[in-house]
Amino acid sequence: MEKSMRKNDPPEAFGVFKPVGHVVMSFKSDADLEAAIQALLARGFAASEFVRYSPAQMTAQVDLDLQHATPLASLGQELNLVKAHRALAESGYGFLVVHAPDDLLRQRVAAIARMTHARTARSYGRFIIEELIDPTPGENQVFESPARGLDVPKPTRAR
Helix, strand or coil, X not given: CCCCCECCECCEECCEECCCCEEEEEECCHHHHHHHHHXXXXXXXXXXXXXXXXXXXXXXXXXXXXXXXXXXXXXXXXXXHHHHHHHHHHCCCEEEEEECCCHHHHHHHHHHHHHCCCXXXXXXXXXXXXXXXXXXXXXXXXXXXXXXXXXXXCCCCXX
């Protein structure tokens, strides 16, 4: 079973961020991100089970990932998702990475993501990365591939 990640040693695959056994959520406002943290704590998650990234911290993480990405990173979704994180971070979105290695925990995190207005909530498995919440009304998800681009509409600026 995967263990909780540490910000100074994030899990990766092919040189890019891939926190298997975790859910990565993005938030437009600090207030929504803080509400998610409080909801996690209230539902029994320990503070050691999640990591918060400010927009600047996520941008720095993406910069490192892009420097160290191997050619194999472009075969799956990992590189596209790293680029999607950058697009959101550059628009002021903060991130919360939550250790949720089983279905029950993922469902709890997804409910918190919906309740606290997360923009995205992606569960990272070994082979599949799954979006846990519906897209914003009026937006459609598309199949991601390096050829088709990112499954992230142009983000709005943070509140």
